[in-house]
Amino acid sequence: MRESLLAESRAKCIKENLKRIREEVLSAALASGRSPDAVEIMAVTKTVDAPAINHAITCGIHLIGENRVQEYIAKKDGIRADGCRVHMIGHLQTNKVRQAVEHFSAIQSVDTVRLAREIGKRAAEAGKVIPILLEVNIGGESAKFGFDCRNTTDAVYEIAEIHNLKIMGLMTVPPILDDADDNSTFFSNMQRLFIDIRDKKIDNVTMNTLSMGMSADYKQAIAFGSTLVRLGSAIFGERTY
Ligand SMILES: *Cc1c(COP(=O)(O)O)cnc(C)c1O
Numbered sequence: 001m002r003e004s005l006l007a008e009s010r011a012k013c014i015k016e017n018l019k020r021i022r023e024e025v026l027s028a029a030l031a032s033g034r035s036p037d038a039v040e041i042m043a044v045t046k047t048v049d050a051p052a053i054n055h056a057i058t059c060g061i062h063l064i065g066e067n068r069v070q071e072y073i074a075k076k077d078g079i080r081a082d083g084c085r086v087h088m089i090g091h092l093q094t095n096k097v098r099q100a101v102e103h104f105s106a107i108q109s110v111d112t113v114r115l116a117r118e119i120g121k122r123a124a125e126a127g128k129v130i131p132i133l134l135e136v137n138i139g140g141e142s143a144k145f146g147f148d149c150r151n152t153t154d155a156v157y158e159i160a161e162i163h164n165l166k167i168m169g170l171m172t173v174p175p176i177l178d179d180a181d182d183n184s185t186f187f188s189n190m191q192r193l194f195i196d197i198r199d200k201k202i203d204n205v206t207m208n209t210l211s212m213g214m215s216a217d218y219k220q221a222i223a224f225g226s227t228l229v230r231l232g233s234a235i236f237g238e239r240t241y
Pocket of ligand 1: 233
């Protein structure tokens with residue numbers, strides 16, 4: 001009894017959060033002169049259990065993001081498929097690439113050319129073409145994964161040559177600042193880099209996805225052209241590890 005009440009209030013919460021987020025996404029898109037459907041909402045489900053993920057799917061979520069291959073494999077049988085796509089968004093180790101290629105429909109966290117080559121190799125073995133995003137370390141933080149923004153264009157040219165991969169765009173996690181408003185410089189730099197690369201019209205590259213914006217700063221990210229916001233705590237509440 002108590003458990004089901006708890007589950008019920010949790011489901012209600014997720015539903016209300018998603019309703020509010022959709023309104024915010026809509027108004028942020030319109031405010032910057034963009035089409036309301038220009039921005040996709042990803043539910044980031046690290047540490048979130050399958051029942052909560054299923055509530056989000058019931059409420060219309062079609063895309064989820066996981067940070068760890070093992071965590072996703074452990075809970076995937078409990079998740080309702082229902083046409084919901086799953087992207088890898090966390091740092092990917094070479095020895096997990098084969099499983100990542102098997103379980104994810106795209107990999108957003110490609111942070112080295114070497115990793116891209118490994119994904120291409122495993123995708124070829126599986127007879128798949130894997131859509132990927134290049135992760136950019138836009139704040140130039142030494143502790144963070146991702147391409148330096150000065151090397152990203154060269155990396156796109158190099159990775160575009162690899163078979164069984166398709167570059168769809170860029171992803172970033174900007175530095176955590178006290179004032180989320182200060183992220184605008186990073187978002188603006190990402191937008192410029194994204195447009196620069198898109199305008200080069202590189203073979204085998206379709207720059208249609210700019211994945212940036214998380215719970216604290218997605219409205220701003222949308223103002224700078226984000227096409228995909230990755231939201232965890234705004235949907236599911238604070239994470240408990
Ligand atoms: C955890 C995570 C998110 C979501 O973070 P929230 O602040 O909870 O919205 C987005 N992107 C990546 C890569 C993450 O690891």
